[in-house]
Amino acid sequence: MTQILIVAEHSDGRLNPSTAKCVSCAQTFGAGTVDIAVLAADAAPVAAEAAALQGVRRVLTLERAENAEPLAAVYAPQLAALARGYSHLIGPSTTFGKDLMPRVAALLGVGQISDIMAVESPHRFLRPVYAGNALMTVEVPADQIVVATVRMASFQPAAGGGAGGIEAVSVEATLPTHTRFLSRTQAKSDRPDLQTARRVVSGGRALASAENFKLLYALADALGAAVGASRAAVDAGYVPNEMQVGQTGKIIAPELYLALGISGAIQHLTGIKDARTIVAVNKDGEAPIFEVADIGLVGDLFQVVPELERLLRAERS
Amino acid sequence: MSTILVGIKRVIDYSVRVRVKPDGSGVVTDGVKMSINPFDEIALEEALRLKERGAATEVMAVGIGPADAQQQLRSALAMGADRALLVQVDGPVAPLTAARVFAQLARQHQPLLVILGKQAIDDDNGQTGQMLAALWDRPQATFASKLELDGNRARVTREVDAGLETLSIDLPAVITTDLRLNEPRYIKLPDIMKAKKKPLDTTTLAALGVEPAAGSPRAVKFTAPPSRSRGIMVKSVEELVGAMKQRGVI
Numbered sequence: 001m002t003q004i005l006i007v008a009e010h011s012d013g014r015l016n017p018s019t020a021k022c023v024s025c026a027q028t029f030g031a032g033t034v035d036i037a038v039l040a041a042d043a044a045p046v047a048a049e050a051a052a053l054q055g056v057r058r059v060l061t062l063e064r065a066e067n068a069e070p071l072a073a074v075y076a077p078q079l080a081a082l083a084r085g086y087s088h089l090i091g092p093s094t095t096f097g098k099d100l101m102p103r104v105a106a107l108l109g110v111g112q113i114s115d116i117m118a119v120e121s122p123h124r125f126l127r128p129v130y131a132g133n134a135l136m137t138v139e140v141p142a143d144q145i146v147v148a149t150v151r152m153a154s155f156q157p158a159a160g161g162g163a164g165g166i167e168a169v170s171v172e173a174t175l176p177t178h179t180r181f182l183s184r185t186q187a188k189s190d191r192p193d194l195q196t197a198r199r200v201v202s203g204g205r206a207l208a209s210a211e212n213f214k215l216l217y218a219l220a221d222a223l224g225a226a227v228g229a230s231r232a233a234v235d236a237g238y239v240p241n242e243m244q245v246g247q248t249g250k251i252i253a254p255e256l257y258l259a260l261g262i263s264g265a266i267q268h269l270t271g272i273k274d275a276r277t278i279v280a281v282n283k284d285g286e287a288p289i290f291e292v293a294d295i296g297l298v299g300d301l302f303q304v305v306p307e308l309e310r311l312l313r314a315e316r317s
Numbered sequence: 318m319s320t321i322l323v324g325i326k327r328v329i330d331y332s333v334r335v336r337v338k339p340d341g342s343g344v345v346t347d348g349v350k351m352s353i354n355p356f357d358e359i360a361l362e363e364a365l366r367l368k369e370r371g372a373a374t375e376v377m378a379v380g381i382g383p384a385d386a387q388q389q390l391r392s393a394l395a396m397g398a399d400r401a402l403l404v405q406v407d408g409p410v411a412p413l414t415a416a417r418v419f420a421q422l423a424r425q426h427q428p429l430l431v432i433l434g435k436q437a438i439d440d441d442n443g444q445t446g447q448m449l450a451a452l453w454d455r456p457q458a459t460f461a462s463k464l465e466l467d468g469n470r471a472r473v474t475r476e477v478d479a480g481l482e483t484l485s486i487d488l489p490a491v492i493t494t495d496l497r498l499n500e501p502r503y504i505k506l507p508d509i510m511k512a513k514k515k516p517l518d519t520t521t522l523a524a525l526g527v528e529p530a531a532g533s534p535r536a537v538k539f540t541a542p543p544s545r546s547r548g549i550m551v552k553s554v555e556e557l558v559g560a561m562k563q564r565g566v567i
Contacts, residue, residue, distance in 0.1 A: 011479065071484075072447065073456055095477040099459045102412065102444035106451035111413045111533030114442045125534075128542070129440050130335040134344050135542050136440075138534040178487040179456045182472070186480035195478060199566075223567070231496075241462070241497060242480045248496050250478070256566040266334070273545060277566045279557070294548035295560045307554045312567065315558065 002032030002122045005060075005083055007091040007100065008050050009070070010040065015049040017196045018092035020157030023053045025150040026090065027158065028119045033057045036164075037082055039075050041068035047166045056164035063168065069181035072100040080107040081171035083145060088122065093149035094195070105147035113138055113148035122146070131247040131270045152195060153253035153274045186242070191217075194243065197226035199256040200275075202245055205232035206261025206283070206301055213238055215302070216260060219309045222316070228252070230262045246271035261301045264289030281305075320375045320426050321364040322419065324433040324445065325393045325401075326354040327386040331438055337541045344539060353389045356434025358396075359494040362501040363464060364432050365397040372466050373429055375399045381410050381418055387517060394512035395504045401517045404525060409440075411533035414522070416448035421525050423453050428489055430471075435460050435493040446493035456486035459493040 004026045009016040019036065026034045036050045036059045043061035051059045060082065066074050079100070083089040089104065091097035093115045105112035118126040120137065123146065129136045140146050194200065201220040207213055213227075220227045228245040229238065245252060247267040253274035260281050262268060269292055272278060280293035281304050290296045297304065329335060329344070330352040336345045353361075364376045378393035378401040380386040390401035404418050419431055431453075436443035450457035458464075458473035462481070465472045466488070475482045476495045522529060551557045561567045 072459075073450065076451060095460060095475075098443055099447065099457070102447035103451045103457065105444070106413060106416060106448035111411050111530055112442075112444050112448075113534050114444065124537075129539075130329070130344060131438060131441065132542055133335040134337045135540045136536050137538040137540070139537050140534050141532045144532055176454075176456070178490075180485040182483040182485055184477070184480060184482045240480065241476055242478065256561075273542070277561075277564050278545070278548075279561065281557075290550070291547055292545040294564065295557060296548065296550045297552075297554070297557050298550070299554075304554055304557075308557065311554060311558045315562075315567065 002029045002088055003086045004029060004032060004034045004088040004090060005086040006034065006036045007079060007089070007097065008036050008038045008046060009092055009094060009096045010038070010046040013042070013045045015046050016092070016094070017157050017193070018094050018097070018152055019050060020053055021152055021155040022090055022092055022150045023055055023158035024155040025116060025119065027055050029088070029122050032087070035060060037062065037079065039067040039078060041065050051164040051166050052160045052162050053164070054159045054162040056162055058165040058167055060167055060169045062171065066175050070096055070100070071179050071181060072103045073176050073179045075100055076103040076107055077173040077175065078171050079104045081173050082169070083108065086145060088146045088148070090148045090150055093151050097149045101147055101149050108145055108147065110144050110147055111140070113140065113146065115151040116148050117151050117154040127151070131267065132273060151251070153251050191220060192224070192226040194226040194228050194245070195250050195252060197254055199223050199225035200228050200245070200252060200254045201225045201258045201260065202228035202230065202262060203233055203238070203260050204230040204262035205236055207233060207238055210238045215305045219305055219312070222309045222312045225256070225258070230265070230268050259289050259293070260305060262289055263287045264292065318375065319373045319429040320377055321367060321373045322422060322426065322428045322431045323357070323361045323364045323376060323378050323393070323398065324415070324419065325357050325361065325378045325380045325389050326434070326437045327351050327380065327382050327389045328354045328437055328439040331355055337539045341538045341540060351385070351388070353392055354434050354437045356436060356494050358501040359496070359498050360432040360434055361393055361396055361398060362499045363494060364430070366499065367466065377402065377426065379419070379422060380404070381406055381415050383407055390517055391512055392504065394515045394517065395508040396502060397508070400515055403517065403519045405519055405521055409536070411530045412442050412444035413448055413530035413533055414527070415445045416452055417527045417530065418522070418525060419445070419449045420452040421527050423449070423489070430488065430490060430492055432492045432494065435495055446491050450491040453491070456490040457493070458484050458486055458490065460495040461492050462495050462497045464492060464498065
């Protein structure tokens with residue numbers, strides 16, 4: 001029997017979909033229980049969302065003023081204390097989880113498994129290495145707590161409609177004051193979140209300017225898609241870095257990925273290889289993106305994109 | 318006297334197409350080009366810039382790995398590190414073991430900063446910096462894209478999924494580097510000559526008093542990922558829309 005504790009990721013009083021993906025992963029461990037820990041200044045709205053995830057036994061809330069921002073140095077000692085008695089402590093392989101989980105593991109004196117893709121047994125897992133160019137099966141001893149992060153592209157979010165309990169808890173932990181949150185800037189957008197969107201439209205250096213990305217935004221809106229970009233487009237300053245898709249950006253698994261003017265460098269392909277359908281448009285018929293695309297079109301973006309948008313809008317109406 | 322410690326890991330060069338060995342015991346490394354982990358080069362560059370601005374007096378490059386990792390430490394010295402230390406270990410090094418090494422060196426050298434790559438591009442664990450910060454009981458600022466020192470504090474901008482986050486942390490601290498922190502300098506020939514005279518010491522885990530982390534995740538098998546195959550090519554936007562409809566994606 002496994003006893004799994006999941007660390008909830010949340011912001012602005014909303015649960016991040018990454019938590020529901022961790023629940024899905026936890027459900028593949030076999031018989032056992034799944035709890036969720038919510039660390040927050042005001043945990044109630046997030047805890048209610050977490051308790052409604054299918055398969056969750058109970059949600060533990062740890063409310064402290066210091067938990068207002070997700071600082072790894074502040075969260076880690078509390079989680080290390082809370083994790084005692086559990087067989088597994090898991091979190092999402094997002095920047096939140098990647099920052100936090102190794103710090104908790106070290107406090108618990110154990111190693112950590114990064115990016116679980118599949119659970120072969122509660123102590124044997126599959127994970128990507130070399131930017132996904134190889135897969136590694138890893139084993140951990142059964143006599144110690146397992147700390148791990150879950151690869152977001154490998155799991156669908158757990159459904160809602162559950163009725164887990166909610167319980168306020170407190171732990172003995174001395175919290176450091178050496179780390180202070182100052183600010184967070186995030187682009188406000190009405191489009192879906194890149195990491196969880198079902199459809200993604202991405203642009204590369206061929207867009208040639210920030211202005212030209214407007215063509216992509218219009219197409220994305222016609223499709224109800226999120227917008228991403230290649231590293232080349234980000235480095236050229238056309239779009240902010242949080243839009244980068246690839247090994248060093250976001251690894252995504254949408255149902256539809258439209259790569260527009262993206263040549264298909266290995267590091268970019270690593271970020272999209274789990275997409276269900278890849279559509280590529282590029283003026284260079286030899287571009288490596290066509291090696292992995294399900295549907296390819298050789299053509300000029302500046303003609304193809306507006307026409308595609310027009311046809312898609314016509315389809316919808 | 319203020320030191321910055323920088324981690325330098327020897328990895329398969331980023332441009333090499335990595336292949337899994339047919340027996341699943343690992344990946345092919347024979348005759349493959351090895352380099353400094355790219356995120357570690359960024360870490361070293363940042364340390365050198367801090368020293369050039371007078372914020373630190375010495376940059377020490379630390380490698381943990383086989384004897385051949387001296388090559389990457391020589392490159393680090395050529396880039397501008399003042400001295401290097403190789404903790405010689407044959408076989409895989411668990412991130413928790415690496416963190417213990419840096420924690421021990423931090424106790425010995427009392428550095429202002431330890432700057433590490435956010436991940437190594439071989440095992441893609443991305444754990445050592447955070448584990449070090451826990452063991453050393455100091456602040457961490459991971460995925461840094463901007464670092465400014467101000468007295469006994471640092472102001473660090475981090476690349477997070479939502480955008481950019483800025484933290485203020487007390488020093489000493491652990492920083493892990495993201496791609497956009499800086500662009501590492503190129504090594505010039507005279508620097509390679511100069512690097513030959515710089516100290517490169519070798520030690521072991523036992524001599525440092527570091528226990529390897531028992532019970533860390535152990536690789537039992539490597540497999541090649543399923544590959545995507547080339548699909549169909551269409552000739553017009555109408556055909557493209559038709560093909561997308563056929564696949565049920567629109």
